[in-house]
Amino acid sequence: MSYEFEVLKQRFDEGELSISEYLPFPIKESWLRCKNNALDMKGGLQYERLRKNRFAELKYDSRLLIESSKNHLQRLHDSVADAGWSILLTDANCNTLHVMRSNKIVNDDLFSAFDSGVVLNERNVGTTAMSCSIHSKRFTRVYGNEHYNNVLTGLNCAALPILSPKGIAIGSINVTNENPLNDPTVFFMLKACAKNIQKQLIYSMPETLVIEMTLSSGQFGELTNLIIGVGPDTSIVGCNEAAQRFLFNNCPVNDQKFQSIFDTPFSDVLNLGVRQQKIFKLRATSGVFLTAKVVQPFTQNQLSNSVSTQSIPDHIEHQVDPVYFGDPNISKSIDRGRKVIGRLPVILLGESGVGKEVSAQHLHLESQCSGKFISINCASIPESLIESELFGYQGGAFTGADKKGYKGRIAEAHNGTLFLDEIGDMPLVMQSRLLRVLETRKVNPLGSNIEKEVSFQLICATNIDLAKLVESGGFRKDLYYRIKGYSINLLPLRSRVDKIGIADVILRKDCLNKSMLDEDVKRLIENYDWPGNIRELRNALLYADTINEGDDTITLEELPEEYHTLFVPLPESPQACENKKSLGKVDIEMQKLISTALAQCKGNVSEAAKWLGMSRATLYRKLPANYAKSVSS
Known part of the structure; x- marks a missing residue:
């Protein structure tokens, strides 16, 4: 860079902000943002890296962008890598999603940020071509001293935003070289790559x-x-x-x-x-x-279908769908439900917490209907309001009614899916009105004589045996057979084949700090009954993720305390028992001491561990056999 530019940069650093008018527009705006954020031009850089599970989650959220870009980035890399250009794909927040380095790099230290999962936003590294292109939504070059941070002056970069089908910048493609090459051919290829990715994203939109x-x-x-x-x-x-x-x-x-x-x-x-x-x-x-x-045409789903099943984050051991049921029989039933939902009503059966609403939403999305998913919990709406909530009302139909009227939840589900949760708790009077809607496909709001036609897919859910409820007179027989088109039995968590797989999906989707389970936690998940089902398991894992006392692996000590006494150590092998005979008086005395501590603390393992000045994990390992038996009983 020229001596004049170095003087310009020094004057800006000293507070003469008006001199930024001599900079190209996107770079000027970036410098002002950096100055406003109190970034030091002469400060060193320590690149922030996303935690493993957070990066896996980010990749999953950006799976369509990554998949749509893959082939186009490869072709660009094949064309420009020998000229010294390296390629970065980022999301809209300048988090690096994919890196393709040139084999012509001389100063490898300068390219230390060229790694997946590195955060390259302006708050971390100052002005970059990526940040400028995303903010301005146009092609931007940032060469040498144009970088706000002096550490990056050895890099020469150009970037273009990747626009979504709605015209929103959802990422960027960046090319970087050590040499300040002003190569129009490379820049043309960069622009063509960005346009092709946007075109692919449009092709990937379902229906x-x-x-x-x-x-x-x-x-x-x-x-x-x-x-x-x-x-x-x-x-x-x-x-x-x-x-x-x-x-x-x-x-x-x-x-x-x-x-x-x-x-x-x-x-x-x-x-x-x-x-x-x-x-x-x-x-x-x-x-x-x-x-x-x-x-x-409308009938092609192309990339959108393949992405949904191929882009599960790498740290998930189980190859599972975004909605994973942990049991092949449930998956088979759900798949059949997806086929019949447009023609038959579906009813989901199972205990509270097994994921009935999640399954209903999954069926709704798989059906690709054009309307909304409308969920109604029949047990949570007061009986006095359920009629107006379901069927709507005309303005002024009753005291306190909105003058504009209310459409009603059933009418809102037009061309979509109506999900009636806990339908066994619906009052008998409402059952009669619902039956009429299902038979006529018309809704008559309160206070109105005009019926409105409605068309929707019906999914019901209950944890009650409706057949027995029919026998006792608590549920209409004709309505029962009207909603019982295809039944899906969602097994409780304790009966599912792959409980660890379900836990892994919860880690991926809901946890910010934790991405793995240690062996003791896995054994607890496998052996515990989980009366609260998936909801209980999710809450336990979120608790551990929130307190986050260790690395990215959840340990037994990080779970809520009520789970600590549920853990039963593995029985010792015959060889271990033989070895134990020669442990000596020290271990015998330790077991006596633990037994005394447990008695003193009335069986509370956590309190006993504190009393002895050891961790709970150590106490569990040394737990006397007779106490382990009492815990398991």
């Missing part, structure tokens, strides 16, 4: 018809072409950057209807583009004609 348009009768597949994604309700659910500029004047895509952007009827798209597979004309509301082609 989306994708249309590609040219401004003339030119070639399809060109990066300058306009691409839009249209949902089943004809709303535009996403587009590429070119379409956002041309059709939406750079404004966000907010599910505008196809008819608000084009004069051409959407039926022409389905007839010409899908059924006849022809190239056709679209007339924008501005009067401009575009040449168009349907490149993906």
Whole structure:
């Protein structure tokens, strides 16, 4: 860098902020943000690395971006690596997701941050091409002394944001070289890579018809072409950057209807583009004609399906789905439920805490219906309010009613899924009205004579034996057979095959600090009855994650105290018993001392450990055999 730029940087560091006007816009804004955050230009750097489980969670959250980028980044790396360029893929917060280093690196210390899981936001490292491109949503170069932190002046970087189908910056691609090469070819390839990733993200949207348009009768597949994604309700659910500029004047895509952007009827798209597979004309509301082609009809799910099953974080030993049931019989039943839900009502049976609502939400998402998932707990709504809550009411229908009226939860589930939890607790009067809705598919709000048609998928759940409730007169027989289309029995946690797999999924999805279980905790999970089922297990693991007293492995001592006395040590092998004969008086005296401490503390292992001045884990290992037996009984 020139002497003049070094003087500029020194004056800015001394507080002359107005001199930043001489900087390119994205870099100027970044320097001002860094100064505002009290970053030291001359300070050293210690790169922050995400904890293993937090990085695994981050990768899982960014799985679609990672999968959509993989092939395009590889092609870019193959083209530019020999010229000394290394590649970084980050999320919107500048956390490094994927790294592809050049084999031409000379000063390896400068590239110490080129590792997955490193945090490279401005608060940590100052100005970078990634942060500038994400903030400005445009291509940015940051060379040498343009980096706010002097440690990074040996790097020369360029970056582009990756835009979601809605036009939001969700990540960035960065290329870095030790040499200050101003190579337009590399920058063009970087821009093409970012555009291709955005295009892939649009293709990955489930249940989306994708249309590609040219401004003339030119070639399809060109990066300058306009691409839009249209949902089943004809709303535009996403587009590429070119379409956002041309059709939406750079404004966000907010599910505008196809008819608000084009004069051409959407039926022409389905007839010409899908059924006849022809190239056709679209007339924008501005009067401009575009040449168009349907490149993906509604029936293709492509990448979105493969990502959901292939991108489980590496630290999970069990290859499981995001919703994991820990039992093949349950998984089989849920899979069948996914097939029948559009045609038959589904009822979920099981104890409290087995995950009935989670299973219902999973079935709703798998059905890919266009409406909402509406959940109603029939046991939690007061009997006096359940009618208005379910069926809605006309404005002024009763004292205290909202003047605007209320749509009602059943009407909200139109074209979606209605989930009735604890349906066995629904009052008999309401059962009668619900039966009529299920038979007629019409809702009559309170105070209104006008019936509204509704269409929804029905999922019910209960922990009560409805057949016995029917016999006792507590549940209508005709309603019972109306909702009993396909039954799924969700086994209690104690009866499931893979309890450790379920615990692993809880660690991945819900825990911030812990990612593994030690062997004692695994044995406790396997042998304990878990009367509160998955809800109880989740609470126990979250407790350990919250107190976080050790490394990333949950130990027995980090679980709530009521679980400590439930742990039973493994029985000793014959060889261990033989060895024990020669332990001598010291161990015998220790066991006597432990027995005395346990008696003194009335069997409380934690108190006994404190009394003896040892850890609970040590006391467990030395626990006398007769006391272990009493714990297990």
